[in-house]
Amino acid sequence: xxxxxxxxxxxxxxxxxxxxxxxxxxxxxxxxxxxxxxxxxxxxxxxxxxxxxxxxxxxxxxxxxxxxxxxxxxxxxxxxxxxxxxxxxxxxxxxxxxxxxxxxxxxxxxxxxxxxxxxxxxxxxxxxxxxxxxxxxxxxxxxxxxxxxxxxxxxxxxxxxxxxxxxxxxxxxxxxxxxxxxxxxxxxxxxxxxxxxxxxxxxxxxxxxxxxxxxxxxxxxxxxxxxxxxxxxxxxxxxxxxxxxxxxxxxxxxxxxxxxxxxxxxxxxxxxxxxxxxxxxxxxxxxxxxxxxxxxxxxxxxxxxxxxxxxxxxxxxxxxxxxxxxxxxxxxxxxxxxxxxxxxxxxxxxxxxxxxxxxxxxxxxxxxxxxxxxxxxxxxxxxxxxxxxxxxxxxxxxxxxxxxxxxxxxxxxxxxxxxxxxxxxxxxxxxxxxxxxxxxxxxxxxxxxxxxxxxxxxxxxxxxxxxxxxxxxxxxxxxxxxxxxxxxxxxxxxxxxxxxxxxxxxxxxxxxxxxxxxxxxxxxxxxxxxxxxxxxx
Numbered sequence: 001x002x003x004x005x006x007x008x009x010x011x012x013x014x015x016x017x018x019x020x021x022x023x024x025x026x027x028x029x030x031x032x033x034x035x036x037x038x039x040x041x042x043x044x045x046x047x048x049x050x051x052x053x054x055x056x057x058x059x060x061x062x063x064x065x066x067x068x069x070x071x072x073x074x075x076x077x078x079x080x081x082x083x084x085x086x087x088x089x090x091x092x093x094x095x096x097x098x099x100x101x102x103x104x105x106x107x108x109x110x111x112x113x114x115x116x117x118x119x120x121x122x123x124x125x126x127x128x129x130x131x132x133x134x135x136x137x138x139x140x141x142x143x144x145x146x147x148x149x150x151x152x153x154x155x156x157x158x159x160x161x162x163x164x165x166x167x168x169x170x171x172x173x174x175x176x177x178x179x180x181x182x183x184x185x186x187x188x189x190x191x192x193x194x195x196x197x198x199x200x201x202x203x204x205x206x207x208x209x210x211x212x213x214x215x216x217x218x219x220x221x222x223x224x225x226x227x228x229x230x231x232x233x234x235x236x237x238x239x240x241x242x243x244x245x246x247x248x249x250x251x252x253x254x255x256x257x258x259x260x261x262x263x264x265x266x267x268x269x270x271x272x273x274x275x276x277x278x279x280x281x282x283x284x285x286x287x288x289x290x291x292x293x294x295x296x297x298x299x300x301x302x303x304x305x306x307x308x309x310x311x312x313x314x315x316x317x318x319x320x321x322x323x324x325x326x327x328x329x330x331x332x333x334x335x336x337x338x339x340x341x342x343x344x345x346x347x348x349x350x351x352x353x354x355x356x357x358x359x360x361x362x363x364x365x366x367x368x369x370x371x372x373x374x375x376x377x378x379x380x381x382x383x384x385x386x387x388x389x390x391x392x393x394x395x396x397x398x399x400x401x402x403x404x405x406x407x408x409x410x411x412x413x414x415x416x417x418x419x420x421x422x423x424x425x426x427x428x429x430x431x432x433x434x435x436x437x438x439x440x441x442x443x444x445x446x447x448x449x450x451x452x453x454x455x456x457x458x459x460x461x462x463x464x465x466x467x468x469x470x471x472x473x474x475x476x477x478x479x480x481x482x483x484x485x486x487x488x489x490x491x492x493x494x495x496x497x498x499x500x501x502x503x504x505x506x507x508x509x510x511x512x513x514x515x516x517x518x519x520x521x522x523x524x525x526x527x528x529x530x531x532x533x534x535x536x537x
Contacts (some may be wrong), residue, residue: 021077023049042085045076052079052318058135103138129153140249149316158245167464182223207499250277256284262292335482346425349532368527377495425534437520
């Protein structure tokens, strides 16, 4: 059937950075066989006019709204043939859905099917965000020769890094995602929609219960059977994770890749790792990082994401004569706006801000003989998650003023800045830290406090400690921000950030089955406890 051009024209007016639609298109269903005789369903968008190239999009979330719109209609209306496929075990595709496990083989089999089609011209590109980005990394681990370009938006290549990378399970994100997957195909559709409206409340309630395994299963019912296995395998070198990550994609692929991310996206660290790995191998790679959360890539970030994606595909897949990308790296610096840079080469974290008695933060070191400060962490009443790099709509930049008022957190605030302070890179917090428990977590957040006293999160870090002695060094999330003159810098230190991370019970028990709790008294000494900021560019 031919889709009405009017819808595409209206969409183009809303997303003003996009080039105008050039063609109509038809949509038909495809049945794509896998090597084990499982059949995956796909919607095939075929432009009725000139075709610029073929795009493969592999998705676990269905072929309807919003994915039909942002990866099917928008590209088909601009001359790209699109194969929008439901991955194994989702939305009519055969087999069982096991997150990440089958994407390399099924992606390769889909390409093998494309080669047999009369319309295939010998090259294709890939696009997609989040899980759709992971399916691209799975294909890039052993890239087919026909793959000419990839556009990966907030796409992880390593699930362990996302779930257990700081030593504590990323509970909110991955219990929440498992809950989404358990109910996304509920019928009637109205029921599924209503279920998702209350999802965050349900996840928070389950996350507060112990043990994590039973609490998660009570929420998920018979859905998402993989959840417990993720919680049961915390170690990065466990072979369990081999099928859930594709580091070889960063070591082997020569395909031109555009990476799109957000400073408040949960996969920011992987996006930066991906860029550095490909750049260091002289692979053609470019990167754009905006002021977005994960979910905002489909809302406030959609216009820029799509326009830059089209430019990349026009150049590397269609071979069109297009204006070159102005720079390899584009970043949004809060307080300054968009910046074009030749590379991601941020300043070193060297500008020291010392923790001082009385809750102060300053650039002079205090007397190390000053009495240390302490706080008590209670696993039954952990500090709450407020904003940050979350998968949920509650993420991003938020008013976190109430954190500084909790008695189980330490807060240190600078005097008002006398000049703008430009920070770009990875801040570091170094602490002379000790605790009366061998099993503790340390949470650190840096916020900006405006002249009216409103505090907004900027960057944070987290680390689980087991029988740790000596100073603690925590790298925070990468940031690009101008702290405005008149504002103040605040550092908050605590023993948890829940439900973003699973609470450290303090008993050494495995989180999947642990039920006991033991509180911990954390002590921070002055002298060498400090925040190091990458200041300059």
